[in-house]
Structures are given as C-alpha cells and as structure tokens.
Amino acid sequence: MFGYGGRILRVDLTTGRTWAEPMPEELARDYLGGRGVGAYLLYREVPQGTDPLSPANRLYVSAGPFSGLLVPGAGKCDVACKSPLTGGYAGASVGGMLSAEMKYAGYDTVAIQGAAAKPVYLFIDDDRVELRDATPYWGQGSLTTEQALKKALGDDFQIATIGPAGEAGVSFACISHDFGRQAGRGGVGAVMGSKKLKAIAVRGSRSIPVADLPRYRERARALYAACKASPGLEAWQRYGTAGVTTWANEIGAFPTRNFSSGYFEGHPGLSGETMRQAIVVTDKACFGCPSPCGKYSFSKKHGVHVEGPEYETTALIGGDCALGNIEDVAYANYLCDELGLDTISAGNAVAFAIECFQRGIIGTEDTGGLTLRFGDPDTVFTLLRQIAAREGIGAVLAQGVKQAAATWGKGAEAYAVQVKGMEMSGYESRNAPAMLLAYMTCDVGAHHNRAWAITYDIAVGRDAITSDKVAKVIELQHIRPLFDTLGACRLQWVELSVDLSHYAPILEAITGVPRSWQDLLHISERIWNLTRLYWLREVPGFGRAWDAPPERMWREPVASGPTAGKLVARADAERLLDMYYQQRGWDSDGRPTPAKLAELGLDRL
Numbered sequence: 066m067f068g069y070g071g072r073i074l075r076v077d078l079t080t081g082r083t084w085a086e087p088m089p090e091e092l093a094r095d096y097l098g099g100r101g102v103g104a105y106l107l108y109r110e111v112p113q114g115t116d117p118l119s120p121a122n123r124l125y126v127s128a129g130p131f132s133g134l135l136v137p138g139a140g141k142c143d144v145a146c147k148s149p150l151t152g153g154y155a156g157a158s159v160g161g162m163l164s165a166e167m168k169y170a171g172y173d174t175v176a177i178q179g180a181a182a183k184p185v186y187l188f189i190d191d192d193r194v195e196l197r198d199a200t201p202y203w204g205q206g207s208l209t210t211e212q213a214l215k216k217a218l219g220d221d222f223q224i225a226t227i228g229p230a231g232e233a234g235v236s237f238a239c240i241s242h243d244f245g246r247q248a249g250r251g252g253v254g255a256v257m258g259s260k261k262l263k264a265i266a267v268r269g270s271r272s273i274p275v276a277d278l279p280r281y282r283e284r285a286r287a288l289y290a291a292c293k294a295s296p297g298l299e300a301w302q303r304y305g306t307a308g309v310t311t312w313a314n315e316i317g318a319f320p321t322r323n324f325s326s327g328y329f330e331g332h333p334g335l336s337g338e339t340m341r342q343a344i345v346v347t348d349k350a351c352f353g354c355p356s357p358c359g360k361y362s363f364s365k366k367h368g369v370h371v372e373g374p375e376y377e378t379t380a381l382i383g384g385d386c387a388l389g390n391i392e393d394v395a396y397a398n399y400l401c402d403e404l405g406l407d408t409i410s411a412g413n414a415v416a417f418a419i420e421c422f423q424r425g426i427i428g429t430e431d432t433g434g435l436t437l438r439f440g441d442p443d444t445v446f447t448l449l450r451q452i453a454a455r456e457g458i459g460a461v462l463a464q465g466v467k468q469a470a471a472t473w474g475k476g477a478e479a480y481a482v483q484v485k486g487m488e489m490s491g492y493e494s495r496n497a498p499a500m501l502l503a504y505m506t507c508d509v510g511a512h513h514n515r516a517w518a519i520t521y522d523i524a525v526g527r528d529a530i531t532s533d534k535v536a537k538v539i540e541l542q543h544i545r546p547l548f549d550t551l552g553a554c555r556l557q558w559v560e561l562s563v564d565l566s567h568y569a570p571i572l573e574a575i576t577g578v579p580r581s582w583q584d585l586l587h588i589s590e591r592i593w594n595l596t597r598l599y600w601l602r603e604v605p606g607f608g609r610a611w612d613a614p615p616e617r618m619w620r621e622p623v624a625s626g627p628t629a630g631k632l633v634a635r636a637d638a639e640r641l642l643d644m645y646y647q648q649r650g651w652d653s654d655g656r657p658t659p660a661k662l663a664e665l666g667l668d669r670l
C-alpha cells in the first residue's frame with residue numbers, strides 16, 4: 066500500500082505474544098490513519114463498559130500516511146484508548162519523531178492489549194519485536210528513562226515513555242517522547258502504566274513506498290517553499306507558542322487564578338520575549354519541520370533543562386496558578402515532564418485546589434497542614450509531586466477536578482473548570498462564544514486542539530451568538546483533527562498561513578488514491594461522528610448535559626481585565642448547542658441521526 070508501513074503490530078502483554086497483521090486496505094481507505102484508525106479500532110475492539118485501567122482496555126499508537134515523508138511536521142502520532150479521566154474517548158497527539166520511525170519499521174499502528182505481570186518495555190527494531198524487562202526503569206522519571214534507554218539502545222531509537230504518574234494511575238498522566246513532547250491529554254499514560262508498559266523503543270530501516278515519486282517531490286518542494294516564504298515564520302520560530310501569551314492576556318483570554326479572570330497582572334514575567342531572553346537555549350523541531358517552534362530551555366534558578374514552556378503550560382501553571390516568573394513555570398514544566406503529568410490538567414488541578422482552600426471548601430486537615438496560595442511556587446511544586454505520587458491531597462486531585470469536586474462537595478463543583486471530566490485548556494472563553502462551544506463539543510473534553518475558534522470570535526464580534534460561528538467551529542473540528550489523522554503538524558497552516566490546497570495533491574501523489582480536500586473532510590466528519598458514537602456507547606446517560614459549559618463560564622462574570630463582567634449566559638450556551646446539533650445532523654440530545662450515520666457510512670458499524 067503506497068504511503069503506509071503496511072502492517073499493524075499487535076502486542077499482547079498478558080501472554081507476551083507479538084505479531085504483525087497486514088493493514089487492511091479498507092481501513093486506510095475509510096479512516097486514513099492516525100486518529101482515524103485509532104478511533105475505529107478502539108470502537109471495534111475494546112468491549113463496551115471496559116474499565117479504562119483494566120487489561121481489556123487497549124492502547125493504539127498510530128502513524129498516518131504522511132508520517133515519515135517529506136511533509137512539514139510529519140512526525141505526529143496519535144494515541145487512542147478509553148480515557149480514565151473522562152470514561153469516554155481519549156485521542157492524544159504527540160509530535161517529535163515517533164510515527165516516522167514506526168513507519169520506517171513497517172508499522173502504521175502499534176496495538177497494545179492485556180497487561181504484563183511485571184514492568185516491561187516494547188523493543189521494536191524492524192521485524193525484531195521483544196518485550197524486555199523494565200524493572201530497572203520503573204519508578205524513574207520520563208526524561209531520565211528516555212535518556213537511559215537511548216544510552217542502552219542507541220540514539221537512533223525513538224522512545225515513548227511514562228513517568229511515575231503513569232505508573233501510579235494518575236487520571237491525567239501523559240506519555241512523553243523526544244525529551245519534552247507529550248501525548249498529553251486524557252490519561253493515556255495511566256493506561257500504559259496499568260499495563261505495566263514503561264516504554265516503547267522503536268527503530269526502523271525500511272523505505273515507505275510512494276505512488277508517484279516525481280509528483281511527490283514536486284509537491285513537497287512547493288509545500289516547504291510556502292512555509293519558508295511565510296511572513297509569519299520568523300516570529301513563530303523565535304517564540305513558538307509562547308508568542309501567544311501577551312496577545313491572550315491583552316484580549317482577556319489568559320486563564321488566571323483558576324479561570325476567575327482572563328488577565329494576569331504578572332504576565333510580563335511570562336511573555337515570549339521574557340522567556341526567549343531568560344531561559345531559551347535553542348530551537349527544536351519535530352520530524353521534517355521547517356518551522357521549529359519547540360524551545361529548549363535552561364532555568365538557572367532551578368538548574369534544570371526543559372523543552373518549553375509551551376503557551377498552554379505558561380497559561381495553566383503561570384496565569385492560572387498566578388506564578389509570574391518564567392523560571393518557576395519552567396521548573397514546574399520540568400516536574401510535570403519528568404513525573405509524567407499533563408501540564409494542562411495538572412495546572413488546573415493545582416489552581417482548583419488553591420481556590421477551594423481559599424474559599425474554605427477544604428482546610429489544612431485536607432492538605433496535610435499545607436497552606437495553599439496562588440502565586441506561591443512551593444505550593445505548585447509540592448502539589449505536583451503529591452499528585453504524581455497520589456499522596457495526601459494529591460490522591461484526590463489525581464482523579465481530575467471533576468472527581469475531586471465530587472469528593473469534596475460543599476459547592477466545589479462551581480470551581481472545577483472542565484467539560485466531560487477534562488480540565489479546560491488555555492483560553493478563558495466568557496467573551497468568546499465560538500471558543501466556548503469548541504470546548505463544550507470537543508470529542509475528548511475541554512481541549513482547544515480540535516477547534517481554536519477564538520480568533521474567529523474576535524474577527525466577527527466577540528459577543529455575537531450566530532450560526533456562522535457554529536459553522537466555523539464545525540469546520541475547524543473537521544480540518545484540525547484531519548492533520549492528526551494524516552500524521553502531520555497543522556501549525557504550518559495555522560501559524561504560517563500555508564494554504565490547505567497543498568495537502569490533497571501531495572496525499573494523492575503519496576498514496577496514488579485520488580481524493581479531493583472535500584473527500585478528506587468527509588472522512589474527518591466520519592471520524593468525528595464515530596467518536597461521538599463511542600461516547601454514547603460507553604457513558605451511561607451520555608447526551609446534551611455532557612456538552613454543558615463549565616459552570617464558572619455561565620454563572621460568574623469575569624473578575625477583571627479587558628473582559629471584566631462578561632459571561633456566556635446559560636440560555637445562550639444552549640442556543641449554541643441547538644444550532645450545533647442541527648448543523649451536524651444530530652438530534653436535540655446530541656445523537657447522530659440515522660440519516661447522518663448512513664451518509665457517513667457508519668450505519669453498519
């Protein structure tokens with residue numbers, strides 16, 4: 066099959082058996098790869114009602130047809146499983162080199178089932194596949210383990226690993242790769258830990274077959290030339306995602322003190338410029354990327370190297386916990402990376418705990434005597450360590466803010482900023498209804514990566530509640546995850562304004578299958594509806610109520626800053642949902658109609 070490794074690697078950790086199966090052509094045709102293949106296999110193979118941390122859950126690590134080829138950022142890898150954080154679909158994307166190396170070893174997907182009796186790591190060297198003893202690495206941090214495995218196996222192995230948080234089953238534990246890239250959201254690291262799988266090490270030496278080599282070369286040249294010619298390249302490379310920080314603060318979208326505000330008075334200490342001057346050592350790129358947004362940094366204050374902080378980390382650990390020193394944020398970032406915590410959920414959990422403490426919902430009897438304060442680095446560092454170890458109050462927070470609020474009661478739910486059990490990422494949305502709708506309807510929980518709609522709110526009027534905003538959210542929900550399906554980075558389109566018209570022709574040159582951009586969006590819509598069906602199947606009573614905005618977004622006006630006094634009224638949020646369901650072809654409870662399922666070929670699943 067042109068453009069594919071051509072095989073699925075099956076790994077049964079319970080029996081220790083590994084085997085390769087051909088990648089079914091109809092699976093590649095209907096779901097392309099990456100996110101699509103992961104979501105499909107999860108739906109078909111993991112039994113209804115599976116406990117996410119049981120051996121019956123499966124972990125699908127998937128490359129796409131672009132992975133490993135000359136397409137900008139073609140190292141994106143999708144990790145799918147049933148989420149221990151939400152109980153629904155988890156699909157997390159990680160950059161770096163992993164999916165490229167998997168393809169060079171001849172695998173489009175590594176499908177992991179069962180659970181080992183003792184810690185192991187998965188060793189893949191082309192056709193040589195082994196489960197090796199990982200006892201010496203168990204308990205070690207992600208960065209430490211990656212370094213140790215590279216030393217033991219060779220620098221040309223690509224490593225994905227979990228840290229102590231994944232081993233301990235923290236509901237928002239991540240999988241780390243390439244010293245600072247993460248499959249961050251939804252607790253994929255906890256699922257890996259529940260299987261006693263410490264790491265995956267992969268090296269490959271095969272070629273990826275391409276259908277039309279001259280045309281592929283020509284298309285690749287055009288795509289890279291478009292990136293290089295972009296006026297946005299210089300700033301993007303200089304600051305990376307940290308360049309968003311000042312802008313987000315100026316528009317009142319920077320999460321501050323557990324989303325009580327969208328404006329942080331300490332933002333100058335966190336800006337992209339401050340970060341560049343104070344801690345950045347060098348730029349860092351994923352596979353085949355002409356626009357390296359990764360920043361490798363060193364904190365003199367804390368004596369640690371870290372990749373980042375990315376904007377999301379600065380938002381949730383900086384603004385949301387009110388830390389105004391980029392060196393402290395960098396150290397918290399390092400702790401999360403080494404311990405194996407998703408920085409977005411972890412920052413939320415810490416900020417939530419601080420607010421609950423300040424409001425008297427919890428006290429020193431809950432914190433082991435600690436006084437929790439916004440703006441206090443030691444509060445943040447201590448809570449992160451306790452969460453990863455599930456110690457003291459960390460054991461409560463390790464379940465995520467929704468469960469923690471249910472544990473504490475006393476009105477704590479009002480301060481748990483989450484949708485579907487997933488903590489909200491870095492955009493305060495009470496003056497951005499399209500962005501709020503994107504969070505409400507995202508298919509993993511309150512995550513921005515499926516539809517970053519806030520720029521559209523700003524372009525067409527921030528207060529407006531209109532059907533074209535709803536249409537934009539749906540359009541983005543098909544375009545952005547399509548990149549995770551194809552196995553390439555979307556940021557050349559988002560940040561460098563590279564035209565989307567490049568992508569269908571190069572995919573055709575690679576695979577030999579003629580498909581228009583509209584055909585690709587149709588597949589992306591199929592995948593979106595499939596993940597909806599997964600939620601409906603797995604979560605008892607799932608429906609409209611699960612798409613509700615976080616209570617804080619509709620009940621409590623923004624406390625300060627340029628959006629002070631703003632909120633999205635609950636009735637307006639419901640109006641957005643009505644329009645969204647109608648435009649999607651879903652019923653009023655958010656269920657895809659039989660006609661929509663038939664249109665997408667999902668009626669015979």
Ligand code: SF4
Nearest residue numbers: 138350351354358554
């Ligand atoms: S733009 Fe950034 S995230 Fe995307 S491929 Fe390049 S380095 Fe990786």
